[in-house]
Amino acid sequence: MERGGVVMVCDDTEQIRRLIRLNLELEGYDVLEAADGQELLDSLAGSAELPGVITLDAQMAPRDGWWAIAQIRADERLRHIPVVMVTASVQQHDRVQAQSSGLDAFVPKPFDPDKLVEVVGGLMARGRGQAPSA
Template identity: 70%
Template structure:
């Protein structure tokens, strides 16, 4: 198995966070959680401010309150300390325009809910080893 790394899972639905966490931990990844875009940004900037390891990948839901994934991705891409972190959108939004908007906003990949945990794990592995330059096969 390839070495793990730190992944941050951001979703406002606890069972979804738990599902992603358990699957990633079973594959050897370390996982931290955030429940909305604001808590995600606090977690990431706090790590950056303290000089701690940044995640190799972030999974991020689009629709959350009070700060959604769209808000969070704009802040992540605007912060030079965070801008190179691959971010995978995991969302129930399945319309083509959502996919186009996700790419234009700076998301690296798009996974629709309900999702295949293996597909998500493979995406995370690819981004862990290839960074934002990884080109997913999906």
């Protein structure tokens, strides 16, 4: 599969952002970063080029991933972007919330970086609602 495109990585833990970024960059992706949902939305609002995929952590402050996905799906300009929730929140209610919120994939932490790259690549190639969850 040919790699490439822009991925926005949103996580409040710098080490997690770095891990995801390095693995995606090794596969040819350009990576943008945000530390919480508000920073993500602010960054996208001012951007002429939108990412092909967004990865989100669920638990961030002050604006978490659940808030961010609701904002993304409500925004005509952003709603087409596939979103992967990468989170330690893996209870059944989290998976139900993930499905009902319009997420395209759910990857539990700790995650296999190769699997995350595979999920991102599938979403990048096929678009919203087409890639399986990890």
